[in-house]
Amino acid sequence: MFRYYFDRLKRNKRAVAGLSAISAIFILGVLAPVIAPRTPFEQNLVERLKPPSRKALMGTDDLGRDVLSRMLYSVRVSFAVGFTAVGISVLIGTFVGILSGYSGGKTDAVIMRFVDVMLCFPTFFLILMVIAFLEPGILAVMAIIGLTSWMGLSRLVRAEVMSLKEREFALAARLLGLKKRRIFFVHILPNVVSPILVSATMSVGSAILIESGLSFLGLGVMPPEPSWGQMISSGKDYIHLAWWLSLFPGLAILATVLSFNMLGEGLRDVFDPKL
Amino acid sequence: MKKYIFRRIIHSIPVLFGITLLTFFVMQTAPGKPTDTVEFSARVSAESKQRLIKLYELDKPIHVRYLKWLFRLARLDFGNSFRDDRPAIKKIAERLPATLLLNILSLGVIFAGGITLGALCAVRHKTFIDNFVTTLVFVGYSLPAFWLALMGIILFGINLGILPISGLRSLNYDFLPWWGKIADVARHLVLPVAITSFTGVAGLTRYAKSGMLDALKSDYARFARAKGVTETRVIFAHALRNALLPVITIMGLSIPGIIGGGFIFETIFAYPGMGRLGYEAIMSRDYPVVMAISVIVAALTLSGNIIADAAYAFADPRIRYSDGKNRRRDS
Numbered sequence: 378m379f380r381y382y383f384d385r386l387k388r389n390k391r392a393v394a395g396l397s398a399i400s401a402i403f404i405l406g407v408l409a410p411v412i413a414p415r416t417p418f419e420q421n422l423v424e425r426l427k428p429p430s431r432k433a434l435m436g437t438d439d440l441g442r443d444v445l446s447r448m449l450y451s452v453r454v455s456f457a458v459g460f461t462a463v464g465i466s467v468l469i470g471t472f473v474g475i476l477s478g479y480s481g482g483k484t485d486a487v488i489m490r491f492v493d494v495m496l497c498f499p500t501f502f503l504i505l506m507v508i509a510f511l512e513p514g515i516l517a518v519m520a521i522i523g524l525t526s527w528m529g530l531s532r533l534v535r536a537e538v539m540s541l542k543e544r545e546f547a548l549a550a551r552l553l554g555l556k557k558r559r560i561f562f563v564h565i566l567p568n569v570v571s572p573i574l575v576s577a578t579m580s581v582g583s584a585i586l587i588e589s590g591l592s593f594l595g596l597g598v599m600p601p602e603p604s605w606g607q608m609i610s611s612g613k614d615y616i617h618l619a620w621w622l623s624l625f626p627g628l629a630i631l632a633t634v635l636s637f638n639m640l641g642e643g644l645r646d647v648f649d650p651k652l
Numbered sequence: 653m654k655k656y657i658f659r660r661i662i663h664s665i666p667v668l669f670g671i672t673l674l675t676f677f678v679m680q681t682a683p684g685k686p687t688d689t690v691e692f693s694a695r696v697s698a699e700s701k702q703r704l705i706k707l708y709e710l711d712k713p714i715h716v717r718y719l720k721w722l723f724r725l726a727r728l729d730f731g732n733s734f735r736d737d738r739p740a741i742k743k744i745a746e747r748l749p750a751t752l753l754l755n756i757l758s759l760g761v762i763f764a765g766g767i768t769l770g771a772l773c774a775v776r777h778k779t780f781i782d783n784f785v786t787t788l789v790f791v792g793y794s795l796p797a798f799w800l801a802l803m804g805i806i807l808f809g810i811n812l813g814i815l816p817i818s819g820l821r822s823l824n825y826d827f828l829p830w831w832g833k834i835a836d837v838a839r840h841l842v843l844p845v846a847i848t849s850f851t852g853v854a855g856l857t858r859y860a861k862s863g864m865l866d867a868l869k870s871d872y873a874r875f876a877r878a879k880g881v882t883e884t885r886v887i888f889a890h891a892l893r894n895a896l897l898p899v900i901t902i903m904g905l906s907i908p909g910i911i912g913g914g915f916i917f918e919t920i921f922a923y924p925g926m927g928r929l930g931y932e933a934i935m936s937r938d939y940p941v942v943m944a945i946s947v948i949v950a951a952l953t954l955s956g957n958i959i960a961d962a963a964y965a966f967a968d969p970r971i972r973y974s975d976g977k978n979r980r981r982d983s
Contacts, residue, residue: 491670497953498908498950499911500912502912502949503678505915505934506934509935509937582794589798589799593916616805623802623803627796630799638790
């Protein structure tokens with residue numbers, strides 16, 4: 378079973394490209410202390426706003442810090458936020474979706490109304506509202522993104538579970554007199570894993586986008602700790618003097634999010650050949 | 653049809669209620685009370701503190717405060733802004749037209765662009781055009797849009813100098829003739845509309861493409877071709893209309909995303925809309941304005957969804973007559 382999917386995954390160009398790019402970026406982030414030419418905090422006020430050159434491959438910023446080094450360290454922030462936030466949202470989304478889809482009736486109606494309410498607020502506004510009133514910072518960002526992005530997944534899981542529990546194999550299991558819990562864990566849950574995996578992969582990308590947006594507005598990762606969004610934001614004041622300050626972090630976000638989306642699409646093709 | 657819409661509206665009442673409840677709850681947990689600034693001040697007497705507490709009704713239990721707030725809300729009284737003491741609803745009313753203008757234009761661009769590109773990709777499936785657009789869409793979907801906005805400002809506003817980069821009117825707006833005024837506003841709208849609709853177009857193109865692919869492969873399309881209908885007519889009269897159905901729902905669902913994006917874009921473009929007002933209100937902890945915007949935005953989204961559902965029912969008779977039990981997506 379796993380071999381089958383693994384073989385299909387290997388033959389899917391998009392998935393392979395996405396996964397390799399993600400691994401490469403991840404390794405760059407892990408090795409940042411080793412490969413970065415300087416530390417992300419080291420200031421050099423003589424070498425301010427220098428364009429990309431041999432000495433500093435991506436130039437220097439307004440405090441003379443090496444842009445490339447700051448970019449490499451930012452990988453850690455983005456990946457940490459992306460994975461933690463999605464972990465939280467997958468846990469909540471799966472739990473709520475299963476609860477709703479499996480119990481049906483009144484429980485389902487109440488839960489889904491709550492999901493409707495949550496979906497009426499623009500996620501970004503909800504996040505802004507909560508984060509501005511709490512202490513901004515990386516932990517808050519992770520928690521808030523996770524707590525506000527599980528609704529789509531819960532709807533997906535609910536629909537899956539509802540259709541699965543009416544299918545023949547689930548009926549047969551019920552007729553055999555198996556316990557509810559066993560039917561659920563052994564027969565239903567494994568079938569929901571693949572859509573969750575696809576949606577979670579894509580969500581990592583959007584969580585990274587949200588984090589960069591928040592950091593851009595000064596509500597995410599706090600300076601001097603580097604993060605792509607915040608680098609773009611501090612670069613925007615020097616936009617006419619130093620294009621490299623905003624351009625490179627933006628490209629880094631694009632590359633990372635694109636890789637996650639590619640892997641997600643690839644996984645979808647692998648799990649669901651119909652589409 | 654009327655019955656369907658009526659039922660849909662009835663169903664949204666608990667959701668509207670939930671919106672007010674959630675907004676109130678978030679605001680109650682937010683730190684900082686109106687009395688905080690005078691809490692330890694020696695110059696403020698205990699009596700005036702009590703007066704403040706009375707004024708903001710902090711001595712009442714939470715459910716009483718919620719109900720009172722709800723009753724004032726029903727009369728569209730959101731209280732006064734902490735910043736300039738003007739009614740919150742008035743401040744929003746000033747900004748709402750600009751936001752609606754921007755969002756409706758973006759929605760129009762998204763709708764037109766997404767469907768055209770999606771249909772084009774489906775009709776020319778697996779050709780150069782399809783691959784090119786699909787790749788572009790994929791990249792567009794992964795772009796940090798605020799960064800795109802900045803790059804747009806650099807390129808068109810600063811380097812080329814052909815478009816204004818902020819606000820909605822030039823300084824000499826009042827001295828322009830009426831056609832000059834329209835042209836001026838239009839020029840200011842180009843960048844914000846282009847940027848806000850960019851990711852939307854990317855998202856919609858994918859749905860429109862897959863819907864159109866299915867429709868072109870369907871039995872009715874094959875039958876139409878068999879009886880001698882030209883391919884152009886098959887595409888426009890038969891396939892496109894059916895492919896558009898799911899797109900309507902997607903549009904309804906994407907409204908909060910577009911409005912939410914406004915909080916970042918309106919700030920970047922210094923656009924005089926509700927998004928920037930909301931951002932400023934959040935940053936300065938102007939609770940009445942934040943609460944008002946929160947409720948209004950959510951209610952707008954809710955009505956957008958109802959309109960989308962009604963449009964769907966109008967376009968697809970199966971929904972209208974199914975008594976809403978089988979295919980309703982919100983239950």
